[in-house]
Amino acid sequence: xxxxxxxxxxxxxxxxxxxxxxxxxxxxxxxxxxxxxxxxxxxxxxxxxxxxxxxxxxxxxxxxxxxxxxxxxxxxxxxxxxxxxxxxxxxxxxxxxxxxxxxxxxxxxxxxxxxxxxxxxxxxxxxxxxxxxxxxxxxxxxxxxxxxxxxxxxxxxxxxxxxxxxxxxxxxxxxxxxxxxxxxxxxxxxxxxxxxxxxxxxxxxxxxxxxxxxxxxxxxxxxxxxxxxxxxxxxxxxxxxxxxxxxxxxxxxxxxxxxxxxxxxxxxxxxxxxxxxxxxxxxxxxxxxxxxxxxxxxxxxxxxxxxxxxxxxxxxxxx
Amino acid sequence: xxxxxxxxxxxxxxxxxxxxxxxxxxxxxxxxxxxxxxxxxxxxxxxxxxxxxxxxxxxxxxxxxxxxxxxxxxxxxxxxxxxxxxxxxxxxxxxxxxxxxxxxxxxxxxxxxxxxxxxxxxxxxxxxxxxxxxxxxxxxxxxxxxxxxxxxxxxxxxxxxxxxxxxxxxxxxxxxxxxxxxxxxxxxxxxxxxxxxxxxxxxxxxxxxxxxxxxxxxxxxxxxxxxxxxxxxxxxxxxxxxxxxxxxxxxxxxxxxxxxxxxxxxxxxxxxxxxxxxxxxxxxxxxxxxxxxxxxxxxxxxxxxxxxxxxxx
Numbered sequence: 001x002x003x004x005x006x007x008x009x010x011x012x013x014x015x016x017x018x019x020x021x022x023x024x025x026x027x028x029x030x031x032x033x034x035x036x037x038x039x040x041x042x043x044x045x046x047x048x049x050x051x052x053x054x055x056x057x058x059x060x061x062x063x064x065x066x067x068x069x070x071x072x073x074x075x076x077x078x079x080x081x082x083x084x085x086x087x088x089x090x091x092x093x094x095x096x097x098x099x100x101x102x103x104x105x106x107x108x109x110x111x112x113x114x115x116x117x118x119x120x121x122x123x124x125x126x127x128x129x130x131x132x133x134x135x136x137x138x139x140x141x142x143x144x145x146x147x148x149x150x151x152x153x154x155x156x157x158x159x160x161x162x163x164x165x166x167x168x169x170x171x172x173x174x175x176x177x178x179x180x181x182x183x184x185x186x187x188x189x190x191x192x193x194x195x196x197x198x199x200x201x202x203x204x205x206x207x208x209x210x211x212x213x214x215x216x217x218x219x220x221x222x223x224x225x226x227x228x229x230x231x232x233x234x235x236x237x238x239x240x241x242x243x244x245x246x247x248x249x250x251x252x253x254x255x256x257x258x259x260x261x262x263x264x265x266x267x268x269x270x271x272x273x274x275x276x277x278x279x280x281x282x283x284x285x286x287x288x289x290x291x292x293x294x295x296x297x298x299x300x301x302x303x304x305x306x307x308x309x310x311x312x313x314x315x316x317x318x319x
Numbered sequence: 320x321x322x323x324x325x326x327x328x329x330x331x332x333x334x335x336x337x338x339x340x341x342x343x344x345x346x347x348x349x350x351x352x353x354x355x356x357x358x359x360x361x362x363x364x365x366x367x368x369x370x371x372x373x374x375x376x377x378x379x380x381x382x383x384x385x386x387x388x389x390x391x392x393x394x395x396x397x398x399x400x401x402x403x404x405x406x407x408x409x410x411x412x413x414x415x416x417x418x419x420x421x422x423x424x425x426x427x428x429x430x431x432x433x434x435x436x437x438x439x440x441x442x443x444x445x446x447x448x449x450x451x452x453x454x455x456x457x458x459x460x461x462x463x464x465x466x467x468x469x470x471x472x473x474x475x476x477x478x479x480x481x482x483x484x485x486x487x488x489x490x491x492x493x494x495x496x497x498x499x500x501x502x503x504x505x506x507x508x509x510x511x512x513x514x515x516x517x518x519x520x521x522x523x524x525x526x527x528x529x530x531x532x533x534x535x536x537x538x539x540x541x542x543x544x545x546x547x548x549x550x551x552x553x554x555x556x557x558x559x560x561x562x563x564x565x566x567x568x569x570x571x572x573x574x575x576x577x578x579x580x581x582x583x584x585x586x587x588x589x590x591x592x593x594x595x596x597x598x599x600x601x602x603x604x605x606x607x608x609x610x611x612x613x614x615x616x617x618x619x620x621x622x623x624x625x626x627x628x629x630x631x632x
Binding site: 105112119120125132135138144166169171268273281282284288289 | 421422425426428429430432433436438439441442443444445446450451454455456457458459460461462463480481483484485486580581582583588594595596597599602603604605606607
């Protein structure tokens with residue numbers, strides 16, 4: 001016998017959840033209250049769905065888009081969107097959003113944490129204590145002062161700005177490189193990363209990975225940074241010429257590096273394992289419950305805005 | 320000045336030893352087979368002591384050196400010096416404030432982040448090859464967490480300033496409330512611990528502050544709370560700390576100091592919610608040099624009858 005419940009229409013808009021089989025993101029429960037979800041490109045609903053939510057780095061290629069003729073929106077769940085064919089989306093009039101500010105504070109926190117760890121040898125000294133060496137060896141080698149260091153931020157977007165704000169409180173000075181100079185920003189601007197490196201003690205890489213920024217940290221930049229230099233990468237592995245960086249670290253041509261991302265995750269150049277002047281992290285700058293809460297808000301806000309024809313919250317912008 | 324005998328209590332950075340050697344006749348206590356005999360042998364000529372945070376002049380040593388005029392410490396912590404005795408006998412005491420404030424505050428934040436974001440553990444995870452088998456777990460955000468500071472002196476204030484850049488609300492406990500700060504004051508460490516998520520020990524070690532962080536305080540901080548010690552080991556009841564961590568009554572700890580350095584309770588080695596550092600609060604090339612310059616500068620000033628640079632007594 002039909003009940004009143006069964007007669008209520010489902011007004012929830014349709015959203016395709018585009019994910020790799022192994023990749024889970026703890027978002028679905030919240031989305032279901034607002035949207036009707038399906039997750040297979042083979043489903044008949046693929047022809048009419050207008051919005052796609054991309055879970056993690058699942059590729060969105062021209063082929064993917066070919067199977068979604070009504071698609072008008074791709075909602076990303078990361079800050080970086082190098083797994084999305086942005087040019088194709090643009091060509092087809094498909095808007096793309098990213099995680100907006102949801103991750104910025106966590107990633108900025110993490111960049112500062114990595115820098116402190118490298119300069120003050122936190123992880124290396126912790127290993128030293130746990131190995132029982134302190135009573136035998138007395139002193140641990142000295143680290144380096146953070147205060148007064150010249151910080152060069154590569155990509156002064158939402159994350160880069162939060163990094164700058166934090167490091168200023170430690171007595172550091174900040175300069176940056178971005179695709180374009182930002183008129184409202186008071187930090188000194190350098191038109192290219194080489195010049196930024198010449199004038200910095202630390203380079204913090206926070207920019208998006210694009211064709212232009214591939215290997216933006218290369219041998220020339222590392223040389224310009226100098227022997228007292230530190231590299232922190234919380235962007236994408238391919239922003240840094242990893243082979244060159246390894247050489248510089250092994251030869252002691254820079255002071256150290258803090259790396260959350262690598263060119264071929266989860267594979268890491270094994271030379272790094274023997275080094276104390278590098279801090280290695282398994283791509284987890286965003287992995288806190290707070291990030292996912294904030295991400296939920298951004299994703300739902302973007303989808304709701306789209307379906308009510310309002311401006312999107314976090315349309316993807318190049319820095 | 321080369322004829323002035325300075326008793327150096329322990330090895331220190333070679334820069335400091337060299338600079339002292341150039342100006343004074345340095346007697347190296349740690350090279351003596353029998354320390355009290357060594358002191359007796361030189362008691363008629365020792366006019367100054369150079370010590371550090373872990374090695375100072377107690378009443379016995381002061382009594383044994385009738386010509387002692389000044390104790391110059393390579394530290395800001397002076398709990399190993401009998402200050403009362405020095406005052407009584409008119410002996411000057413100098414230390415190294417300010418030049419190390421930023422350094423120690425930086426490390427406090429570094430410890431907080433390393434504990435909350437499990438930096439050391441995740442670095443181990445990568446180095447052991449575990450990343451190939453699966454992702455690391457979630458960790459906890461730092462931005463926005465309430466930070467409670469015990470002791471709002473130079474170092475405490477510097478920690479507060481840095482934590483504010485992470486949008487952390489700041490609260491504190493001090494012997495007396497500070498009228499010109501905007502941070503929230505709690506009249507007891509217990510109340511402070513009950514109202515913050517990260518508790519940082521940044522006060523000096525005195526008879527009153529020994530074991531200021533005890534079992535009750537740690538329970539109040541709780542299973543999600545994090546305790547950071549950049550003060551002195553005896554600020555925390557160490558056996559209670561170990562059991563609080565092992566039993567999960569305390570969420571985590573970042574320690575730079577211990578009750579019996581360099582001994583560290585071995586139960587801590589197996590814990591992943593703990594970061595253990597070998598007393599490196601001031602351990603950078605830049606800061607140790609600045610501290611050394613103060614030690615030497617103070618001794619030089621004293622023996623040239625000039626005003627001391629950084630006197631405490």
